Amino acid sequence: MFGRVRAWSRRHTKLAGVLRVGPLTLLCALTVAPYASVTPPGTTVSLRVAGYLALAAALIVPLWWRDRPLVSFAIVSLVSFGQWLAQIDLQPANIAVLVALWGVAYQCSFRWALAACLVAELGVFLALLNWELATFGMFFSGSIFVVTVWLTGLYANTRRRYLEGLEERAERAERERDQQARMAAAAERARIARELHDVVAHNVSVMVVQADGAGYALDSDLDQARLAVKNISRTGRAALAEMRRLVGVLRENEAEGTDYTPQPGLGQLEELVRGSAVPASLRVGGAPAELPEGQQLTVYRIVQEALTNALKHGGPGVEAAVEIDYRGAELVVRVTDNGRGAAAQASPDGHGLIGMRERVGMYGGAVSAGPRQGGGFEVLARLPMAKAA
Secondary structure (H helix, E strand, C coil): CHHHHHHHHHHCHHHHHHHHHHHHHHHHHHCHHHHHHCCCCCCCHHHHHHHHHHHHHHHHHHHHCCCCHHHHHHHHHHHHHHHHHCCCCCCHHHHHHHHHHHHHHHHCCHHHHHHHHHHHHHHHHHHHHHCCCCCHHHHHHHHHHHHHHHHHHHHHHHHHHHHHHHHHHHHHHHHHHHHHHHHHHHHHHHHHHHHHHHHHHHHHHHHHHHHHHHHHHCCCCHHHHHHHHHHHHHHHHHHHHHHHHHHCCCCCCCCCCCCCCCCCCHHHHHHHHHHCCCCEEEEEECCCCCCCHHHHHHHHHHHHHHHHHHHHHCCCCCCEEEEEEEECCEEEEEEEECCCCHHHCCCCCCHHHHHHHHHHHCCCCEEEEEECCCCCEEEEEEEECCCCC
16 A cells, blocks of 8 residues: 555655645645734734745745755744744644654654654744643643654655665566576577587588589599589588578577587487486387478477476486377477476476577477476477478
8 A cells, every 4th residue: 555655656746745735735724814813912914814824834835845854844843943932823834843754754764863853842842831831741742743743754764665675676686587588598599509500510511522522523423423413402402491590590609619519310319318317218100201400409409408307307206208290291399207396397488498499489380388287297399390401
């Protein structure tokens, strides 16, 4: 409730200022007539009303300076002290002292709030002294109002600081999450850049070897030369297709230290599953088709990431099953496990799943991950099969 009121006052500063001083201004306006009806001898009604309005304005106007509570309280206190020195009767506008005291307790440190409270207590004592009512009982009764307003302001100050702390921590956490997401995306793009180099370097090396072979065979074996040229064309098309897919998601290139070894593909899946720390089985269904190296690498990385998650979160005794299904124009990759740590595994916004989505998205596919009914976890990816050139 307090937070909503605070947020509303921030959005409507002028209206909040009117509500802060409006009731006191209305009260002063309603008491002008009764105050003017008691006019001392030798004083005209118009002069008494003018003095009343001038004093009320001097006490109420400083309350508009919400951003400077100490200045506002100081002016109101000095005006009230001058009123006491001039022996002018109290009026409803003197409630401005309590309003200004609340503002100091709400916005300033405890030291300033305590000083303002003592000043207000002094004002109560001086007023009672002027009325010749300076007894302990009367002073205690007057102090109740001052201390109540002061404590209310301190409580509101504590709540304000608490909410500001929550907002600051939430903003800091959001910035940290954004930074981590950017770092994860940058690392994944760097890995994709390395894979781009691997694919292109491998294909270009093959093209160079084939070109050299075609050059040597031109004079002795035209059929062999033609075959070498066809292989060069096929390899070049495959490299160009991989570059078009990968360059679309690259933003940064990895610096020196790149691994120049070609990345694994479908041919290494059996070795990956067999060598995994998680007991796993591999099943291949449908008629296998030749896929580009980049797409084979995508499948390999999905299986690798899923098995790693099963190892991390599946708990003791976890087992996994890897299924590769060739369904016409679609390749389906499913990795399931029977672990007990499904709730702890990667969330839909986890970094591992972000990398999977980027890889699969390059080929127009989709990937999902989540707990299975009855326990365990499942990673499911669908990729349109791109035929190798």
